[in-house]
Amino acid sequence: MADRALRGMKIGANSMETDEGVELAPRIQAIYDCPDGRVIVIPFAAEAEIPAVWEAPGGGEALLRDATRPEAKPTKHVRTHWDMLLERRTIKELEVLLDERLALLRSGQARRRSA
Numbered sequence: 001m002a003d004r005a006l007r008g009m010k011i012g013a014n015s016m017e018t019d020e021g022v023e024l025a026p027r028i029q030a031i032y033d034c035p036d037g038r039v040i041v042i043p044f045a046a047e048a049e050i051p052a053v054w055e056a057p058g059g060g061e062a063l064l065r066d067a068t069r070p071e072a073k074p075t076k077h078v079r080t081h082w083d084m085l086l087e088r089r090t091i092k093e094l095e096v097l098l099d100e101r102l103a104l105l106r107s108g109q110a111r112r113r114s115a
Contacts, residue, residue, distance in 0.1 A: 022082065026047060028050075031064070032063060032065065035061070038062075051064070052068070052070050
């Protein structure tokens with residue numbers, strides 16, 4: 001019975017493949033300096049375009065050694081509810097609507113929403 005015992009492996013834990021005969025792609029090491037003084041070394045493929053800025057673990061941006069910080073990209077203005085409202089109505093129209101709603105509330109014709 002012991003001769004025919006089945007032996008298994010944990011799924012995903014071990015590989016039956018070896019690194020024998022495997023040729024890795026050429027790599028270069030990029031060295032980044034963090035704002036807090038730490039140094040990060042990241043391997044890249046030799047033909048890869050290496051970014052000048054890398055997100056540092058723990059927050060912040062690490063700069064590629066001997067590189068200049070790229071110009072900040074222009075950010076898009078975040079539209080608020082008020083901005084979108086002003087795209088549809090003028091201040092004068094909003095004042096008229098406010099006066100109408102206040103008159104309805106004061107007269108008791110419009111029900112107040114309960115919280």
